[in-house]
Amino acid sequence: RPTNDDASSSDTMATLPSALRSVLIMCAAITSSALLPKSNRVPPVRAPVHPCRVASPPPPPAASGRRNALRSLLLLPAALGVRPAGSSAATPTDEFTVTLRSSEPLGIEVADVQYRFQTRVYVRSVREGSPAAGTPGVRPGLVVVAVGGASAERTNAAGVRDMIRAAAASGEDVVLTFRDPDAFLAAIRPGGGAVGETATTRVAPEGVIAVAKSGPNPTQTSQDFSVTRLKVPSLCTKGATLDDLLEIEYQGTVVETGRPFDGSSVAVNGGGIPGRGGDTSIFFVLGKQPFGQFPPSWDTGIDGMCVGERRRLLIPPVLAYGKEGVPRRGIPPDATLQYDVSLLSINGLALPK
Numbered sequence: 001r002p003t004n005d006d007a008s009s010s011d012t013m014a015t016l017p018s019a020l021r022s023v024l025i026m027c028a029a030i031t032s033s034a035l036l037p038k039s040n041r042v043p044p045v046r047a048p049v050h051p052c053r054v055a056s057p058p059p060p061p062a063a064s065g066r067r068n069a070l071r072s073l074l075l076l077p078a079a080l081g082v083r084p085a086g087s088s089a090a091t092p093t094d095e096f097t098v099t100l101r102s103s104e105p106l107g108i109e110v111a112d113v114q115y116r117f118q119t120r121v122y123v124r125s126v127r128e129g130s131p132a133a134g135t136p137g138v139r140p141g142l143v144v145v146a147v148g149g150a151s152a153e154r155t156n157a158a159g160v161r162d163m164i165r166a167a168a169a170s171g172e173d174v175v176l177t178f179r180d181p182d183a184f185l186a187a188i189r190p191g192g193g194a195v196g197e198t199a200t201t202r203v204a205p206e207g208v209i210a211v212a213k214s215g216p217n218p219t220q221t222s223q224d225f226s227v228t229r230l231k232v233p234s235l236c237t238k239g240a241t242l243d244d245l246l247e248i249e250y251q252g253t254v255v256e257t258g259r260p261f262d263g264s265s266v267a268v269n270g271g272g273i274p275g276r277g278g279d280t281s282i283f284f285v286l287g288k289q290p291f292g293q294f295p296p297s298w299d300t301g302i303d304g305m306c307v308g309e310r311r312r313l314l315i316p317p318v319l320a321y322g323k324e325g326v327p328r329r330g331i332p333p334d335a336t337l338q339y340d341v342s343l344l345s346i347n348g349l350a351l352p353k
Helices: 011-013 018-029 063-073 156-171 183-188
Strands: 095-100 106-113 116-124 143-147 174-179 200-202 223-231 247-254 259-263 266-267 271-274 283-285 310-315 337-346
Touching: 106 156, 143 156, 156 283, 183 200, 183 223, 259 337
Parallel strands: none
Antiparallel strands: 095 174, 106 116, 116 143, 143 174, 200 223, 223 310, 247 259, 247 283, 247 337, 266 271, 310 337
8 A cells, every 4th residue: 555655556546648557457467466376376575675764754746756656666566586597687778877976965855656565766856956957867757776786676765865875975976777667668669669679677676575484585686578679560650559459469488498388379390270269360458458368568568569560578477477387388487488479450450550
């Protein structure tokens, strides 16, 4: 539930643009573990927070700032898996780092934004005439990712303020890393990227994910969700949005084994085998699919896709089947899934727009 310094989650969600509400479906599907058999469900894990507490609750943030920060927060699932130790994390394309002088107040006010048990710290306001105000890219609504290279994604606003004070007290410049909640979606929508370009966002940070009663604390590597535009039609100005009826072809592959585990049609010895319903394509409504019918990350990864476009979605374990996997389907624990998706039509129209 939101704390006293936030509006209710229902009010917050009501302010989200329609295309971003589909992101909530992805988060909610993982939170309820609806995609997993009962034996494979992963219990929610509460991320530890900084021991410092806010002395007095600040006034409610502006709707736009809270909405922007929530866009990043909603990409975080409740069930946290662990990527294999040998895998490499991609570099998020929606993050950037700035260096601010510590000789004067930075001019950044930070606050907490919460959804269920997930917390992130975002920039509520930037004071005019401050070092932050004169730094390109720094604006309200950004999510604070790191201070001086130390992750700030498992603390609260009071903890971030302590980290900034400590960095400033050392006499060195303060180095801050931010995540722009708009950058990832902008990169995958029409006009946002060329063929072969990849947009990546970090949906869960690395580090300790819980305090164990006995034994070592469970940890995870960073979990990154990426979308690569493999083919983009020459005419691509209108992409798929919430409530659109989409027809797609797809194939799902386990990255670690290279083995296909699902698809609208698969090939065996060069021959095609029809998939669901005897068809080689499937239909679904973007953002309105029943839990468990299709991967919830599709609602984000296919957002803005044009007819005739082909994409590759790399889905980390936290947005897939977590630490349990689905052995009967050939999906091992902590598996990263790859979906190659082609969009054939939007609302029955197969012509690019």
